[in-house]
Amino acid sequence: MSVRTRDSLGGRAAIVGIGATEFSKDSGRSELRLAVESVRAALADAGLTPADVDGLVTFTMDTSPEITVAQACGMGELSFFSRVHYGGGAACATVQQAALAVAAGVAEVVVCYRAFNERSGRRFGSGVRHREPSAEGTALGWTLPFGLLTPASWVAMAAQRYLYTYGLTPEDAFGPVAVTARRHAAVNPAAYFHDRPITRADHAASRWIAEPLRLLDCCQETDGGQALVVTSVERARDLPQPPAVVTAAAQGAGRAQEQMTSFYRDDLTGLPEMSVVARQLWRGSGLAPADIDVGILYDHFTPFVLMQLEEFGFCAPGEAPGFVAEDRLPLNTHGGQLGEAYLHGMNGVAEAVRQLRGTSVNQVPGAARTLVTAGTGVPTSGLVLTRDGATD
Amino acid sequence: MDDELHARLKAYEGRPAAVAGTGRDPVNAPMIRHWCEATGDRNPAYTGPGAIAPPTMLQAWIMGGLSGHEGRAQAYDELLSLLDEAGCTSVVATDCEQEYLRPLRPGDEVAFDTVIESVSQRKTTKLGTGYFVTTRTDVRVAEELVGTHRFRILKYAPRTHAPSGQASSARASSGHASSGPAPNEYVPSEHAPTPTGREEKAQGRQEAPRRPRPVVNRDNAGFWEGVRRHRLLVQRCTGCDTLRFPWLPGCNACGSPEWDTVEADGEGTVFSYVVMHHPPFPAFSPPYAIGLIELAEGVRIISNVVDVPYDKVRIGMPVELEFRSYDDEDGELVLPVFRPRAGEVAA
Structure with a gap:
């Protein structure tokens, strides 16, 4: 979808299969094997075989190349392979890439995947202390000598400004997001925090990580894999699962955009790149916030969930804490990355699909229109996924 | 670990x-x-x-x-x-x-x-x-x-350890801007003590832990060269006069590749800040405060807020520039940091 005009992608493709490994702290196997297991599981769910696949999409950060996944899954020739950059910002964009390929006839069945040993291997939360002198490296290099070294700290810089601007405390602003995620995770057997809900008091008592962020504002770290199968809506209607139609898909980068360190622009109380995504998704889907039955909003850190709700227009700037506390939108019903697993946003796409199929552990009755977003603080992406016929 | x-x-x-x-x-x-x-x-x-x-x-x-x-x-x-x-x-x-x-x-x-x-x-x-x-x-x-x-x-x-920063305004500027990451790698065939020296010699090497180095390349070397000479240089587009930071080889306002620099006068305010608690890193002693400083010229820069307790840093606090040298195992590192502005006490 162009920033300026409505595109022709909506309604052309659908997610027809989802598959994941278990979500753990130590998978005990390679990242490639996690990728392969999740791709196979997603194909089985779709009622397809590896021989049907002619396209693969993943993240630039993923360590399992498309060709290697294809080899190990028993796939043959590929006509489409693509990767999306900017960490978790890639999540929904992998589905957009797949839908574009399907709509253009470049590929017929495309699998999107992300797999890593992010907890037992390289932990993002352990921070960064040096970078190569590339353009990307120098962008981060402005913060490193001063000790601003972790994802939590980069988010905290904007979070502090949000609290200041709207006169909020971290407990009142961020607590409801953490509590909501853990409430949903508590009934999700696949969630790491299954059966472990928290209270606002637990949140407020958790230790500081990077003020104003506490431990319970930061998502967990996870080993695992998640895959999604995309094909045309026409073919989807012949497959066993109800299709989750890609009604709108968009990427977004703002002016003066950086990766996690967009400190030098505007007022730091919002996510301009998500506004770029939001405007495209609303225009492309013809929907408005009130039409959305379930929101799956990227939640690696609680403050950016608030800013997303505001950028999408679910509530006015500064009002998201109350909006979440009052449960005005079913939010991250799998438990989010705070509660289920940190799978770089791909597990959230799968949850939206389950909601449309009616198989979520926190099922919203009759859910037909879902909004999913990808990584925040980075160039990002989003999807409106709907039940077949829900936007006719 | x-x-x-x-x-x-x-x-x-x-x-x-x-x-x-x-x-x-x-x-x-x-x-x-x-x-x-x-x-x-x-x-x-x-x-x-x-x-x-x-x-x-x-x-x-x-x-x-x-x-x-x-x-x-x-x-x-x-x-x-x-x-x-x-x-x-x-x-x-x-x-x-x-x-x-x-x-x-x-x-x-x-x-x-x-x-x-x-x-x-x-x-x-x-x-x-x-x-x-x-x-x-x-x-x-x-x-x-x-x-x-x-x-x-x-x-x-x-x-x-506590950061070993020392004010260096009176010192000759002899620091160097590192050309990017130089992991403190050990090369047995090069730097090994002789077999007769060994443990005593090695244990005597008590050095301050290493701060992460600036990431320097051709696009921003001028900034770090300025810092070495105790000048905080901001790029200015010569096409439209827009000031910009961080350093880039073109102007986001007008697209012009032509630029010069202006020296910041060193006054600013805390636009936002973070207090780092976890995880700990070598050369930093949590809790410590990092500020996003808005300079009087209008651009922002990440830096440390010094000479004030970490829990007294506030948004809006007036600060002023100071250059400090941090001596560690990799030599001298000069950084622009900010202290509360003279005559204005933190709330």
């Missing part, structure tokens, strides 16, 4: 650290003479016709010298990088064992291979917590094994 790190490090045991290295010079009388003079060794076996080299010179024949080393294998770099990433950025040589199978004589041309022999469990020492890495170098002359050189380092995360 997680216990699972050990398993990953263990996987490097048996892998090469250097392959098919060769001595830079044949065994020779001048180097033998210098060695004997330096160590005060007057053993007659090391002079005259039929002289042999002191056996303890074994490592001297395989060192890379100041110009670098060749033949180092990727596995060893990977191992060191894993440790660096886990926070074990410091290194100390702990001990060395050598076996001598036959004497070396002037004219012998040595070749060597080094293997990563073992990686210890995680250990905590007075210096900090880390892992002992032992390498074994087999030294050969014309395929004959003449000696082995077993070398052990401790790669560790130093105990944290």
Whole structure:
């Protein structure tokens, strides 16, 4: 979808299969094997075989190349392979890439995947202390000598400004997001925090990580894999699962955009790149916030969930804490990355699909229109996924 | 440092650290003479016709010298990088064992291979917590094994200290902007203490832990050069006069590639801030405050807020620029930092 005009992608493709490994702290196997297991599981769910696949999409950060996944899954020739950059910002964009390929006839069945040993291997939360002198490296290099070294700290810089601007405390602003995620995770057997809900008091008592962020504002770290199968809506209607139609898909980068360190622009109380995504998704889907039955909003850190709700227009700037506390939108019903697993946003796409199929552990009755977003603080992406016929 | 790190490090045991290295010079009388003079060794076996080299010179024949080393294998770099990433950025040589199978004589041309022999469990020492890495170098002359050189380092995360910043406004500017990441890597064939020095010498190296270095390339070298001279330079587009930070080779407002610089006068306010608590990093002592400073000129820069308790930093606090030198194991690092503006007390 162009920033300026409505595109022709909506309604052309659908997610027809989802598959994941278990979500753990130590998978005990390679990242490639996690990728392969999740791709196979997603194909089985779709009622397809590896021989049907002619396209693969993943993240630039993923360590399992498309060709290697294809080899190990028993796939043959590929006509489409693509990767999306900017960490978790890639999540929904992998589905957009797949839908574009399907709509253009470049590929017929495309699998999107992300797999890593992010907890037992390289932990993002352990921070960064040096970078190569590339353009990307120098962008981060402005913060490193001063000790601003972790994802939590980069988010905290904007979070502090949000609290200041709207006169909020971290407990009142961020607590409801953490509590909501853990409430949903508590009934999700696949969630790491299954059966472990928290209270606002637990949140407020958790230790500081990077003020104003506490431990319970930061998502967990996870080993695992998640895959999604995309094909045309026409073919989807012949497959066993109800299709989750890609009604709108968009990427977004703002002016003066950086990766996690967009400190030098505007007022730091919002996510301009998500506004770029939001405007495209609303225009492309013809929907408005009130039409959305379930929101799956990227939640690696609680403050950016608030800013997303505001950028999408679910509530006015500064009002998201109350909006979440009052449960005005079913939010991250799998438990989010705070509660289920940190799978770089791909597990959230799968949850939206389950909601449309009616198989979520926190099922919203009759859910037909879902909004999913990808990584925040980075160039990002989003999807409106709907039940077949829900936007006719 | 997680216990699972050990398993990953263990996987490097048996892998090469250097392959098919060769001595830079044949065994020779001048180097033998210098060695004997330096160590005060007057053993007659090391002079005259039929002289042999002191056996303890074994490592001297395989060192890379100041110009670098060749033949180092990727596995060893990977191992060191894993440790660096886990926070074990410091290194100390702990001990060395050598076996001598036959004497070396002037004219012998040595070749060597080094293997990563073992990686210890995680250990905590007075210096900090880390892992002992032992390498074994087999030294050969014309395929004959003449000696082995077993070398052990401790790669560790130093105990944290308070940042050792000192005001340097009166000092001559002698710092340097590092040209990007220079992991504190240890090169056994270059910097190893001599076998007679060893542990005492190594343990005496008490240095401040290393701060992360600025990431410098052709696009921003001018900024860090300015900092070295105690000037905070902001880019100005000569097409539309828009000031910009961070440094980039073009203007986001008008797209012009032409620019010059203006020197910031050093006044600013805290636009936002973070107090770092966890995880700890070498050279930083949590909790500490990092500010996003909005300069009077209108651009913002990340920096430290100094001379004020971490819990007294506030948005809107007036601050002023100061250049500080941080001396650590990699030398002097000059950084622009901000202190509360004179005459204005923090709330």
